Amino acid sequence: MGRFLAKRLGSMLLAFFGMTIIAFGLIRVIPVDPVEAYFTMNQIPISEEGLASMREEEGYNRPLLVQYSTWLVDAMTLDFGESFVSKKSVTAELLQRFHVTLTLAATAFIMIVTVSLTVGIWSATKRGGFIDWLSRSFIFTLASMPSFWLAFVFVYIVALKWGLLPLMGWGSFAHVILPAGTLALGFIPYYIRLIRSSMLEEVNKPHVVFARARGVKESVIIRRHVVKGILPQLVTSLAMTCGGLLGGAAIIEIVFTISGVGRFVVESMFARDYFVLQGFIVMIGGLYIVFNFVADLLCALVDPRVRIKGDGA
Amino acid sequence: MLEIQQLSIWIQTENGEKQVVRDASMMIPAGQTVGIVGESGSGKTMLCHAVMQLFRDSRRYNGDILFEGRSLLAMDEQEMRQLRGNDIALIMQNPIAMFNPLVTVGDHFVETMQAHTPVKKQQALKIAAQQLARFQLPDPSILKKYPHELSGGMLQRIMIALAASLSPKLLLADEPTTALDTLTQLEILEELALYQQQTNTSMLIVSHDLGVIAKMADTIVVMRRGQIMEYGPADCILVEPVHSYTQALLAAKDNKYSLEQLVDAWTGEVSGELYEYRQGHWVRQEETSC
Numbered sequence: 110m111g112r113f114l115a116k117r118l119g120s121m122l123l124a125f126f127g128m129t130i131i132a133f134g135l136i137r138v139i140p141v142d143p144v145e146a147y148f149t150m151n152q153i154p155i156s157e158e159g160l161a162s163m164r165e166e167e168g169y170n171r172p173l174l175v176q177y178s179t180w181l182v183d184a185m186t187l188d189f190g191e192s193f194v195s196k197k198s199v200t201a202e203l204l205q206r207f208h209v210t211l212t213l214a215a216t217a218f219i220m221i222v223t224v225s226l227t228v229g230i231w232s233a234t235k236r237g238g239f240i241d242w243l244s245r246s247f248i249f250t251l252a253s254m255p256s257f258w259l260a261f262v263f264v265y266i267v268a269l270k271w272g273l274l275p276l277m278g279w280g281s282f283a284h285v286i287l288p289a290g291t292l293a294l295g296f297i298p299y300y301i302r303l304i305r306s307s308m309l310e311e312v313n314k315p316h317v318v319f320a321r322a323r324g325v326k327e328s329v330i331i332r333r334h335v336v337k338g339i340l341p342q343l344v345t346s347l348a349m350t351c352g353g354l355l356g357g358a359a360i361i362e363i364v365f366t367i368s369g370v371g372r373f374v375v376e377s378m379f380a381r382d383y384f385v386l387q388g389f390i391v392m393i394g395g396l397y398i399v400f401n402f403v404a405d406l407l408c409a410l411v412d413p414r415v416r417i418k419g420d421g422a
Numbered sequence: 423m424l425e426i427q428q429l430s431i432w433i434q435t436e437n438g439e440k441q442v443v444r445d446a447s448m449m450i451p452a453g454q455t456v457g458i459v460g461e462s463g464s465g466k467t468m469l470c471h472a473v474m475q476l477f478r479d480s481r482r483y484n485g486d487i488l489f490e491g492r493s494l495l496a497m498d499e500q501e502m503r504q505l506r507g508n509d510i511a512l513i514m515q516n517p518i519a520m521f522n523p524l525v526t527v528g529d530h531f532v533e534t535m536q537a538h539t540p541v542k543k544q545q546a547l548k549i550a551a552q553q554l555a556r557f558q559l560p561d562p563s564i565l566k567k568y569p570h571e572l573s574g575g576m577l578q579r580i581m582i583a584l585a586a587s588l589s590p591k592l593l594l595a596d597e598p599t600t601a602l603d604t605l606t607q608l609e610i611l612e613e614l615a616l617y618q619q620q621t622n623t624s625m626l627i628v629s630h631d632l633g634v635i636a637k638m639a640d641t642i643v644v645m646r647r648g649q650i651m652e653y654g655p656a657d658c659i660l661v662e663p664v665h666s667y668t669q670a671l672l673a674a675k676d677n678k679y680s681l682e683q684l685v686d687a688w689t690g691e692v693s694g695e696l697y698e699y700r701q702g703h704w705v706r707q708e709e710t711s712c
Binding site for chain 1: 474476477503504505506507508511512514516519520521522523524525529530533534537538568570584
């Protein structure tokens with residue numbers, strides 16, 4: 110296990126490093142000159158001399174590698190510079206909104222796990238039954254609708270027509286349910302199908318037949334032999350979804366007018382708020398890597414063979 | 423103990439139903455060992471699954487299987503589950519695939535025992551260690567190991583110990599030694615035979631290897647393509663086989679032909695009725711020869 114941990118930590122650091130290069134590089138690739146953007150944003154009249162002196166001051170004339178390393182050193186201390194728009198530190202701006210997005214994503218995540226596990230397991234164990242049929246037709250309908258459209262439908266029915274939940278905004282837990290539910294709905298069909306099909310595959314494995322031949326109770330077979338068998342695959346997928354939920358909350362935040370990180374980033378994008386984008390990419394990228402690391406650890410806890418191989422998949 | 427009455431089995435395939443066992447009848451008297459020998463595809467494993475009532479959904483049966491006078495085919499899934507592993511235990515072929523790679527050996531024992539008796543985990547592990555010791559695995563640390571850390575021979579022994587742990591009345595052994603090297607095969611057969619003698623458990627042993635069957639069985643059933651070719655006391659069949667297929671099997675065993683060669687060599691049709699050649703010794707009629 111120690112060897113396994115060391116290897117995983119090593120590859121995590123490498124991934125972090127690679128991710129920072131991409132975060133730094135991607136921004137350079139887009140056809141926006143940060144200095145020009147800064148000038149436009151602050152309605153400073155653009156003059157060649159002004160731009161040049163600003164570039165000199167901010168170090169944009171230095172070699173790319175030097176720029177990268179100074180940026181990286183700052184980034185390590187969570188200093189991503191200041192927002193052009195608000196003149197506040199990017200980190201503070203992001204963090205200030207992050208808890209909103211995090212609440213949204215975490216609630217959506219819990220919804221995804223509970224709903225898809227319940228329906229998926231039920232569907233697989235009572236295959237061909239009514240629930241299975243219902244869930245499969247339901248999934249099909251859900252999966253074929255875009256989530257922002259679903260968001261509008263939900264807002265219309267639940268909030269406007271029935272008045273059950275607040276329409277928009279943020280504050281109480283009731284505010285979280287609709288947006289989180291909408292966010293979750295986009296992933297639930299996929300997970301129900303994943304759980305159902307991988308369980309059906311697992312059920313036919315020889316060791317499950319052997320468990321049955323030993324008279325092991327069906328509930329124990331499902332829990333210990335079937336569900337446990339699909340856990341590594343499920344956990345790996347869920348780790349990716351975690352990142353996707355955080356990064357993909359933007360549309361939901363816009364529809365429900367919640368001031369979370371996603372909406373902030375989209376606004377910053379229109380404003381060409383260069384440093385905010387960079388900070389956001391590093392933050393989300395870093396979280397992705399951490400989630401994957403945690404997923405790897407969980408897989409190793411479930412599957413002893415992963416611990417021994419060390420390098421895993 | 424176990425009586426199979428004119429059992430026919432059909433399995434579902436992509437091209438519809440296929441009959442894999444036809445009108446097979448046999449008896450396993452209490453305390454006796456019956457051996458079924460036949461090439462692959464002769465329906466031996468199907469018979470084991472039928473006795474355990476595994477794959478109920480995808481197989482159709484005709485005839486009956488009586489265990490202590492009760493029809494297994496008529497039992498519901500709950501009654502059947504209580505029999506499996508408890509009264510009737512199955513040792514399966516290919517032990518490496520049969521253990522859950524994510525579950526320790528000890529937990530395999532615990533879950534089996536807890537499925538049938540209200541035993542505590544610690545107690546179950548103690549019994550498991552005793553059973554393992556009985557089958558030449560005296561080191562209790564095996565219980566903490568995962569299947570991939572153990573060899574095929576060890577897993578096969580564990581499987582036997584697992585089957586024996588609830589003292590079943592009937593033990594089915596489906597190719598118990600096939601995946602193992604010759605030396606381990608011999609040892610395991612001897613352990614099984616010893617276990618059978620000590621506990622007087624009824625046994626059904628299935629193998630393609632007549633040598634294995636000859637070593638273990640009181641009664642031998644020769645099967646080919648789902649039908650019984652010859653059925654009688656081991657002494658009679660091994661000394662004086664009547665059916666030409668049995669003769670070919672015996673010759674193959676003595677001359678160390680491979681089974682494949684035998685299958686190619688013996689081209690007789692499976693037809694004719696079973697008739698009682700001698701008391702308790704049944705042979706399928708052959709059309710031909712003279």
